Amino acid sequence: MKLSGGVEWALHCCVVLTAATEPVPAARLAQLHDVSPSYLAKQMQALSRAGLVKSVQGKTGGYVLTRAAADITALDVVQAVDGANPAFVCTEIRQRGPLGTPPEECTKPCPIARAMSAADAAWRASLRGVSVADLVGSVERDSGPGALPGIGAWLNSAQASDG
């Protein structure tokens, strides 16, 4: 089991977007994180498709968060990028084979599927309990309250002005 690497990028982008006051192009976000611009663009498209960010076209276009940071959970971002499908899919092998359980007895999911589903629910619940605002607060505690505003200013500054 491996989570798409784009999830990390998308989460970081959501955090830094809280500090921006104008639309930020995907290329600018890629430059900030030193990652592939084309591939990060794909992740931002996924966020846009999920309604977490709004895309603004044109010369001064880019991406803007659609909601307050407190109203965006880590689960929202993860599901937007990685999909909402559960990690475990039951193929009902209990019904197969010479001693398969007859379908009439399979009214409820098999115990194994239930256990895996419960674990998946716990995972999602943990992610749902963390908002982007919480992440912003943690970053400020770790790196100081001035770090994020500085990044926000850098994001909104012209590309030619950096080093």
Place this chain on the structure above:
Amino acid sequence: MKLSGGVEWALHCCVVLTAATEPVPAARLAQLHDVSPSYLAKQMQALSRAGLVKSVQGKTGGYVLTRAAADITALDVVQAVDGANPAFVCTEIRQRGPLGTPPEECTKPCPIARAMSAADAAWRASLRGVSVADLVGSVERDSGPGALPGIGAWLNSAQASDG
């Protein structure tokens, strides 16, 4: 994120192995579940490598559980087949780019990695709380107390005796 399909097979095999009194070959387990014998053999090898089952070679060989069903958790099986690596791997992109955080300030994992790690821990904790014995009990509640012993007898019977 998608979990290896072999996890489901391995879990079912562990449940039915509790009903067997003699070593069960991988081919027999595959026949019971109507799945690819070669590929299921690979999963059983993973379980053997993890020490959950013991492989017995020779003519009447096969696989036997090494511990009581109550001492094998679903997490043990999942990790044996799918690997113990966490789904989320932090690539420390906060240190990259023009505004990267200096390494001296990165003593603790970044907040995003912490949130993902906590979710992973919740997922594992949920799986750790379910033992194979629990699954056996659920199966008996669902399909009746006679189903599993019947499967056990079928597993230990000669292959030519089935229909």
Place this chain on the structure above:
DNA sequence: GACTCACTACTCGGATACCTTCTGTCCGAGTTACTAAGG
């Protein structure tokens, strides 16, 4: 000076190759049970 219009530059969005991982398969090494011969 204010308005209109065309142009340019920049943005997102989806369609297109490449590569790692998962899926599925095969054959060889090793061990056990069985068979038959000999004492």
Place this chain on the structure above:
DNA sequence: CCTTAGTAACTCGGACAGAAGGTATCCGAGTAGTGAGTC
């Protein structure tokens, strides 16, 4: 009848192809800002 060597069949274990999804990239459609030209 018991012991013993040999044989044969069956097992696991790891090495080998094929397919799917993730990774990385590119180019086209569309829009906002910019500048010149005109009233």
